Structure formats: structure tokens, C-alpha cells
Amino acid sequence: EIVLTQSPGTLALSPGERATLSCRASQSVTSDYLAWYQQKPGQTPRLLIHDASVRATGIPDRFSGSGSGTDFSLTISRLEPEDFAVYYCQQYGGSPLVTFGGGTKVEIK
Amino acid sequence: QVQLVESGGGVVQPGRSLRLSCAASGFTFSTYVVHWVRQAPGKGLEWVAVMSPDGSLRFYTDSVKGRFTISRDNSKNTLYLQMSSLRIEDTAVYYCARDPVLGRPDYLDYWGRGTLVTVSS
Numbered sequence: 356e357i358v359l360t361q362s363p364g365t366l367a368l369s370p371g372e373r374a375t376l377s378c379r380a381s382q383s384v385t386s387d388y389l390a391w392y393q394q395k396p397g398q399t400p401r402l403l404i405h406d407a408s409v410r411a412t413g414i415p416d417r418f419s420g421s422g423s424g425t426d427f428s429l430t431i432s433r434l435e436p437e438d439f440a441v442y443y444c445q446q447y448g449g450s451p452l453v454t455f456g457g458g459t460k461v462e463i464k
Numbered sequence: 465q466v467q468l469v470e471s472g473g474g475v476v477q478p479g480r481s482l483r484l485s486c487a488a489s490g491f492t493f494s495t496y497v498v499h500w501v502r503q504a505p506g507k508g509l510e511w512v513a514v515m516s517p518d519g520s521l522r523f524y525t526d527s528v529k530g531r532f533t534i535s536r537d538n539s540k541n542t543l544y545l546q547m548s549s550l551r552i553e554d555t556a557v558y559y560c561a562r563d564p565v566l567g568r569p570d571y572l573d574y575w576g577r578g579t580l581v582t583v584s585s
Binding site for chain 2: 388390399401402405406443445447448451452455458
């Protein structure tokens with residue numbers, strides 16, 4: 356069973372700073388089938404990245420995904436005020452078929 | 465535009481049943497894989513179930529196997545989740561979500577706003 360561990364649990368940064376979020380899998384993710392989502396309080400998750408590094412439609416280029424195998428990361432190059440939220444990674448195609456990480460909260464320092 | 469609208473949530477006692485619905489519009493529902501994902505209050509996302517476009521394939525997370533049934537009516541553009549033997553730990557917002565890639569469970573490009581299920585005595 357693939358377990359996704361996100362770190363850190365909380366990241367306190369200032370607008371304009373760079374954010375790097377980690378997602379580590381307990382075993383290799385099939386074909387790098389990994390996605391990232393953003394969720395703001397009271398809102399629905401929003402797809403940011405799929406297939407580890409492909410930005411979803413309409414996502415600003417300050418968001419980028421990288422990694423392969425068991426180690427993946429989401430980088431926000433310069434934090435905008437609207438980027439403070441919780442971020443989740445998700446693997447698809449493994450066993451179980453779909454799993455989410457526990458989330459990383461990016462908060463204003 | 466793509467819309468997914470869940471309904472059917474509410475307060476239910478442990479051991480009882482509830483059926484959720486998800487009405488889809490803005491895309492050809494019958495050609496897409498669809499999922500249910502839940503989120504307990506203040507917690508993270510948990511995948512629940514997935515169904516193929518024609519309804520022939522369905523998969524569940526272990527904690528709901530034998531209790532929940534995913535189904536769809538493509539003539540009504542609607543996805544369902546029949547939940548039985550509900551437990552307190554099933555309390556969550558339940559989202560339906562669209563999967564844009566045929567052939568395997570995949571990432572989720574559109575989500576509904578969710579419906580809250582509260583299991584409490």
C-alpha cells in the first residue's frame with residue numbers, strides 16, 4: 356500500500372518568498388502519477404499539477420512540480436497573498452488506486 | 465461550464481443508511497470516470513470510490529467496502545453513493561469529482577462543492 360507523507364505540516368512564510376513542499380511515497384509511484392491540489396478554507400480542492408510536473412489549465416507559472424519515484428515536491432516561486440492555503444499531494448494508479456497525503460498548510464508569517 | 469452538484473447529506477444515526485447524489489452538467493458525463501472523495505471536519509482528503517464510464521468497474525477504499533455502493537445513471541447525468549451501516553467515523557463532507565483520463569483512476573480536474581454527512585446518535 357502506498358502511503359504519502361507530506362512535510363512540513365505547516366510552513367510559515369511571507370508574501371514574495373519561495374515555498375517548497377515535499378511529498379514522499381512509501382514505495383515508487385507508478386509512472387510518476389502524482390498530482391497536487393490547493394484547498395482554501397471552505398472551498399473545494401483545486402487541481403494545480405498532474406503527472407508530477409504538468410501544470411493544470413489556468414494555473415500560474417509560479418507553481419511548479421518536480422520529482423519522481425518516491426520523492427516529489429511542489430514549489431511556489433514567489434508567494435502571492437492568495438497562495439496561503441493547504442496543499443495536498445495525490446497518487447493514482449498504485450495500490451490502493453488513489454491516496455492523498457496528509458497536507459501541508461502554508462500560512463502567513 | 466463543468467458543474468458537479470452533490471446533494472443528499474444530512475444527520476443520520478449510526479447503523480442507518482443514506483444515499484448521496486451528484487448531478488453533472490457541462491460535459492458528456494457518460495464518457496468520464498467519476499470518484500467520491502471525503503473530508504472529515506478539520507482533516508485531510510480521503511478517497512472513497514471510483515466508477516468507470518459505463519459502470520462496469522468500481523473500486524472502493526478498504527474502510528467502506530461492503531458498506532458503500534457507487535453507481536451512476538448516465539441517462540440522468542448523475543452519480544450516486546449508497547451508504548449503509550454508517551459509522552461515526554464516516555462523518556465528512558463528501559465530494560464528487562471528475563477524472564479526465566480514460567483507462568485508469570487518475571487525477572481529479574473538477575470537484576463539486578460537497579455535501580456534509582454527519583453520523584451521530
